[in-house]
Every structure is written in structure tokens, then in C-alpha cells.
Amino acid sequence: MLALYSNPKWLSVVRGTVERLTETLGFPIAQCRSITRAVDEALTNIVRHSYGNRLDQPIAMYFRRAQRRHDGQVQQGLEILLCDRGPAIDPCKLQGRPLDEIRPGGLGLHFIRQAVDTVEFTRKGPTNRLRLVKYLAQGSSVL
């Protein structure tokens, strides 16, 4: 579990954590990068959209093992839960820009969806929860 404040200067610290965690769990190097990118973009969205760039708001991250049956085999995975206490998210706003437009912004959610197998926004009481799950290919698990 990692708890931090919503100051973007801590983004680099979280990347360091997630990079090593995914490496330790045996994800291939390109997936370590993309999972790290997904978490970074998700945190940036919390800082910007949930907390309107306030620097002192709480963010909590939980890391857990995940498991699923896939093609008749058990796959191990990593579940990452990001929790903030900002206002409830309007699900209609949860979309990036079409990728064929050339303009800044609207890329974060694309990067997140590209990187992981599950992206799930839920509201629990006063908390926004973003759940990301990425499974390891069979055999590559060192969990």
C-alpha cells in the first residue's frame, strides 16, 4: 500500500515503485513500461480532474495479486487500486479524444486502456476507486 499527496512531483516516485514492482512480478519489460505509464496517467488524472490541481489531497494505492481462468488456464496478475476523495466522476466525461485528431490532451485514458486488461471506475462512499488489472501470460509468472 502506498499513500501520498496529490502533488505531481510525487509522480516520479510512484513510477519508480510500479516499475520495480512489475519487474519483480515478472512482467516483460515493455509491459512494465506500459503499466507504469497507465498508473502515472491515472494519478495525473486524479490530480487534475478529481482534485483540480490541489497539491495536498490524499491518494491511496493498493497492490494485490489477481487471478483469472483464461483459455482453461489460471493466469496470475497484478491488481492496482487507486483511491481519491474527489467529487464523483461523471462517467460521460470519461473519454479521451479520437486518436485521429491532432490536438493536445485526451490521451491518458487511451494509454491506460492500452496497458491493462481491466479498467474499472467505481464510487464507494466518498471515494473514487479506479481498478486496473493486468495478467501475466501463462508460464511467465514468477508471483
Next chain:
Amino acid sequence: MLALYSNPKWLSVVRGTVERLTETLGFPIAQCRSITRAVDEALTNIVRHSYGNRLDQPIAMYFRRAQRRHDGQVQQGLEILLCDRGPAIDPCKLQGRPLDEIRPGGLGLHFIRQAVDTVEFTRKGPTNRLRLVKYLAQGSSVL
């Protein structure tokens, strides 16, 4: 705040966190390495000596800013608190081997003391607390 279990495979994850944290706070690169080493050795000691190599015991780490007056100037710093729930430590045992002997072991505490300005073991209720503080040289602070 970072909470984890006493499995040595998470040591690498903590090093990733501390490396980036010290980098972000503006410590010179050699000090980023030595502070990271200190935390790694302190965690290893918790795993080995406080928890007798059990893998599922709780460790909590807190990161805070520290400040002191030094030579008439205010120095900013980083305080790291490592907490475990192992048995109380016998202070008499808290010493490494003399550095002029060539034998394995007994180096961790030397690495810790070399890296930081303050090393403080205390017992609070059921908790061992190790407090490490490292200050930034004047002017290099980006806290």
C-alpha cells in the same frame, strides 16, 4: 507512506521508491544511492532479525520532511521512519563487525550510519521504530 510485507522480494520495489524520492528531493546522485542502500539494509535487518525471515509480517515506512538549524542556516531534509512489530531489539546487539576483519556479514549498520545524519532506534508499544534522517546541503534543496 508505504506499507508492505516482510518478503525480501519487495526490497527492490522499495529501492525504486526511495531512489526516485531522493532524486525528486534534490539529493546529489551519490547520496540518492547511499540513502537507498541504507533503507534497503534497514529493511533487510527487519526481515532477518525482527521477523526471523518470516515473509508475511507487516512493515510500514513513513517519509516526511525534516528541518534543522546548522551553522546558523536552516537545512531541509528527509526523515524516513521504518516500523515493524517484531520483538524489542537488544541495543547491545546493534553493532556490526569491525571493518578491518575480513568476514561476511555485519556490514548493514555501517552502510546505514555512513549514509544518513541520524540513526535512531526506539520502541513504541509493540513497534520497533528506526528513524533515519538525511539533510540536504544548503542551496541544493528543492523541497
Next chain:
Amino acid sequence: MQISTRRKDKTTIFDLSGDIDFANSPVVRDSVLREIRESRTPCVVVNLSQVRYMDSSGVASMVEGLKASRDLGSRFILVGLTTSTREVLQLSRLIKVFEVYDNEEQAMTS
């Protein structure tokens, strides 16, 4: 993250290093846009060879640089893409939109 700039004839080269993320991409964006819009430099090269990580806000800053230079008829070039920066531009489907060269020399002679 560190930015330093060099001039060669009518070209300004931005040497970026470290991580470009939401904490510092506004600084990158502002310095690049100032060079294009206020200094009216005919050619701006952004050297990414020392960039360890770039997030979507870093990509957005590059897009803004590109758009600003198109508006003014100047050039905006990226060089020294690392695995990580190349990846992020590919994911954004923007890699073909930029003028990209392996290194500064190739950019200068093109």
C-alpha cells in the same frame, strides 16, 4: 527534468533530459512555445535522447509546439527518440505527424 538550449545558425536545439511528466511539462511547453512564437526561430529541434520517460502531457506539449510552428511556417523537429518516447508517440498515433530524425546531424542536413 532539465532543459538546456543551444543555437546553431537559424536553429534552436532544446536538450531535454530526465522525465517529462505533468509536474514539469508546462515548463517544457512554455519554453518551446516562447522560442517559436516570440523569438520566431525558423527551426526548433527538440532532442529527446536523454529523456527517460514522457507522459501524455509531454506529448501534448510537443503537439502544441508542432501546431505553433505550422501556424508560423517554421519547422519543428524531434530527434533522438528513445524506446520509451517512441512508444508513447506511437500509442498516440502521432509519430507520423512529426518530423523525426535519428539525431541532430541528420536534422540539420535535411
Next chain:
Amino acid sequence: MQISTRRKDKTTIFDLSGDIDFANSPVVRDSVLREIRESRTPCVVVNLSQVRYMDSSGVASMVEGLKASRDLGSRFILVGLTTSTREVLQLSRLIKVFEVYDNEEQAMTS
């Protein structure tokens, strides 16, 4: 952390990579000691050039290798020290105790 071994004449070279810490130094220790004590290899070279980090338990494994080979009159050599591994051996005041070369070639011709 990864270990792979190569043989050249009477020398066994251990190529270590990644981080050597308390999670895996027992594996490093055991393979090095087995090579020295059981295979009785006359010369063991540990190549650290790809090692990103080494903790005190990694240093302890190297000390055990050194002691075991001294006992048997064989050689134990470290090559390819990086800033980080050199630093940790210096802090331990052990750097002068080991036979250290810049690279494998120098170790083999010495």
C-alpha cells in the same frame, strides 16, 4: 537477478546481472561456492558489469567466495565493477582484499 556461467579453459566466469540483494544473494553464494569447492575450478571470475545494485549480503557472498578459494589455493577474481558495486566494496573496506580487474580480458591475461 540472473546468473549465467561460461567456461574458458580452466576458468569459470559468472555473469551476474540485475540486483543482488537479500532476496537472491543466497543463490549467488551457493553457485559460487559449489563451483569453487565441488567443481574445484582453479579460477573463478565474477563479472559484475551488469549488476545494478549489490547489498551487504551480496558483498558477504563475494567474501565467502574469496575465503573458499583461498582455502583451496584457487583464484577468485572480480571484474566489471560499476559505480555502485565499487562503492559498496569501498564502504566495506574490502576493495583491496579482492583481486579486481576492469574486464575479463585483463583478468585472463594476468
